[in-house]
Amino acid sequence: MYKRILWLALSAGLIVTTQLAHAEANELRIAKQYGISYLPMLIIEADKLVEKHAKAAGLGDIKVTWATFAGANVMNDALLSNSLDIASAGVPPAITLWDKTRGDVKLIAAMNSMPNLLNTRNPRIKSIRDFTDKDKIAVPAVKVGFQPVVxxxxxLQTFGEGQQFKLDPxxxxxxxxxxxAALVSGVGEITAHFTAPPFSQRELETQGIHTVLNSYDVLGGPATFNVLYGSRRFHDNNPKLYAAFLKAYEEATATINRDKRAAAQRYLELSKDKDSVEDIYKIVSDPQVIFTTTPQNVTKFSDFLFKIGSIKQKPASWKDLFFPEVHALPGS
Structure with a gap:
């Protein structure tokens, strides 16, 4: 009798343990930043697409918590402290975290490819050779972000070997x-701004501001700007919720590409920016601005970061950086 009771207790415990082991999170914590590149995230949030796909996957009512961060450094700290499940930022900070965690953080998918512009109000500056200690360049996150790495x-290309950090100060x-706001004000220490659409285009509408550098020129053509990334723990423990988010992102991306004018209208509606629909439509319909989950030339960043010692591991291919769900895409 004792043995039977013990066996039943152990069996019950095993069942409960098994159920707990397969229980997925009932909350998803996502972070985004500012600009047109985050339009898919705005659509996912507004249209509750994660909730929709999670329910279709049998997960019931999922709580989705959103945060907006100013730069990748804060985003990475939140991910490392387990206060965030999915981050979104430029390629370099995602690769840096992949390296720092020895692959415990991986990239989920690309978000877009689009040129970033280094604009200045200093008429003397025609190239990056002309910057002096009197100039300050605004970027979202010094050293680790997309813009400072570009x-x-x-x-390195301009000043030669060993000079890659020359402009970091x-x-x-x-x-x-x-x-x-700092650049167009015409006052203060900020004389240049390396930024993304629509901020780069809006700056050029101000008299006296001109472009010094285009990220596509540095990278030799189009390359992924922003990516999604998260922890292996979240990926492995929540396969259905992870898949629901990926489907939500794919749906939002398809929505943008299906009707670019409607996408421009949605951006203004959701971001509360003051641009005109025509101005935003001009950006999202630019052939150089691509909303896609397919990684494009991400190894240009990992090769560079490895060369200058910012990361210790060099991925053999882009697939080493990404979770397997996107490995079938024609990435690079």
């Missing part, structure tokens, strides 16, 4: 909207 690439961390 600036490091440009410095001039960079200042400011969110895209704050960098825009």
């Amino acid at each position: 600036l490091q690439m440009a410095a 001039l960079t200042v961390s400011l969110a895209h909207p704050d960098g825009l």
Whole structure:
């Protein structure tokens, strides 16, 4: 009798343990940043697409919590502290975290490819050779963000071996909207801003502001700008919720590509930006602006970061950086 009771207790415990082991999270914590590149995230949030796909997967009512961060450094800290499940930022900070965690953080999918512009109000500056200690360049996250890493690439190309960090002392961390405001104000220490659409285009509408550098020129053509990334723990423990998010992102991306004018209208509606529909439509319909989950030339960043010692591991291919769900895409 005792043995039978013990067996039943152990069996019950095993069943409960098995059920707990397969229980998925009932909350998803996602972070985004500012600009047109985050339009798919705005659509996912507004249309509750994660909730929709999670329910279709049998997960019931999932709580989705959203946060908006100013830069990738804060995003990475939140991911490392387990206060965030899915981050979204430029390619370099995602690769840096992949390296730092020895692959415990991986990339989920690409978000887009689009050129970033380094704009200045200093008429004397025609190229990055002309910057001096009197200039300050606003970027979302110094050293680790997309823009400062592209600036490091440009410095290496322009000034030669060992000079990749030459312009780093001039960079200042400011969110895209704050960098825009500082540059167009015409006063203060910020004389340049390396930024993304629509902020880069809006700056050029101000008299006296011109472009010094285009990220596509540095990278030799189109390359992924933003990516989604998260922890292996979240990926492995929540396969259905992870898949629901990926489907939500694919749906939002398809929505943008299906009707670019409607996408421009949605951006203004959801971001509360003051641009015109025509101005935003001009950006999202630009052939150089691509909303896609397919990685494009991400190894240009990992090769560079490895070369200059910013990461210790060099991925053999882009697939080493990404979770397997996107490995069938024609990435690079």
